[in-house]
Amino acid sequence: MTWEPSASIKNLQQRALVLQQIREFFAKRQVLEVETPLLSQGTVTDLYIDSIAVAMYGKTYYLQTSPEYAMKRLLAAGSGSIYQITKAFRQDQSGRIHNPEFTMLEWYRVGFDHQALMDEMDELLQWILATAPAQRFTYREIFLRYLAMDPHAVSDEELWQCVKQRIELASEITDRDTWLDLLFVNCIEPNIGREQPVFIYDFPATKAALAKIRLDNPPVASRFEVYFHGMELANGFHELQDGNEQGERFERDLQLREQQGKTIIPIDQRFLAALTHGLPDCAGVALGIDRLVMLAAQSTAISEVVSFDFARA
């Protein structure tokens, strides 16, 4: 047993500096800092993100996996552009670059689409990490570049062959989205963002989450992710405004959860009501601050930049 912090005091000073720089960045742009509840009756329905349940007055509340729903309720109430620095919680996610509780920067810009938000993200990264401007590739371009395949058009058979050839799997995996994820994390992620950050955008519609889907051919989700030094740093959307479509996506998630024998999550009705009232056209993004500090401090593990990692909590 050890009582000492997992991070050095020097890294904690670096962390404090990064937080200060973030607040300066948004103060200059007149984006409002907000706080929202960590405990909520509704939570994320994603098949692969599990919330931590907490008993309160005989009811179940959930520690938030992201402040997204509450922040969108503020946007619907007319807050204008907002940002938040908050803890977020994910059940059973720990590893070299994961801690079950972590610190997230999430911000929303009214009137921005995902392209404009990528510009702002790029400015933030250059300001904090003193890095070169980011490179941008569509999801399709990056697959063509590293795997010589079009992820939207490739047949299931060809995709599965490619996975089997390149990745030794312990058990059979049968869904297309997971095949794409496996290829991305094993064959693309380690090779991108070595010199400067890389933005990947326009994901397959099946990976839309809370992003708008553009009815191009093929339809793509107006979503982006940021990669730097082999880590995913951020995930952003041109936000879906349609409450009905959002409700349908939640229902579909719950069907998948049921098929896989996972807990059924209460849909956040307050969030859907806010969308029905009207969410302004906006783009939003969540960035992992611990990973950002890792880059600023040149650390290789999240434990080195949080005062007490999960093993010492």
Added chain:
Amino acid sequence: MSTISMNDIRGGTKVIIDNDPCVVVDNEFVKPGKGQAFNRVRYRNLKNGRVIERTYKSGESLPVADVVDVEVQYLYNDGSHWHFMAQDTFEQYAVSEVEVSEAKKWLKEQAICMITLWNGQPIEVMPPTFVVLKVAQTDPGLRGDTSSGGSKAATLETGAVVRVPLFIKEGELLKIDTRNGEYVSKAKE
């Protein structure tokens, strides 16, 4: 047979994969943006020495290899096998080159090591963390030669080659850290 879940598997954990005992080299938790979580496990098969990377779903678990570590003294090498004797039972073990693996370059007769037994068979040898070995060959260090970063290669009596400071001479005794193969200091017998 007991099992261990992905979350508890670390470098050094011994597990059974494809019916063979294996030691985990590292285990990385991988979580694609919105996708399913995986563990990328790199492991060395202790019977054939091969290092393999395999991707598991994060919920999976592996059978634990039922192994015991025994403290032994290294006796001699007969050309094909390395021979050890248990400190407490005086039982002798003959270990082949695959199993002795990287440890062989640090082994000097009389050294006290650990060997890992699986079903009574030796599958791995762990040399002492620090060993003291004599320099068999090294070139004289040239003063002011900074092209090699102030170090040079030295071959030790066991055949291991390590980087040492320029002032080290043949015949001197060196303390070496076997975990990373790095020079620690000069040593006295």
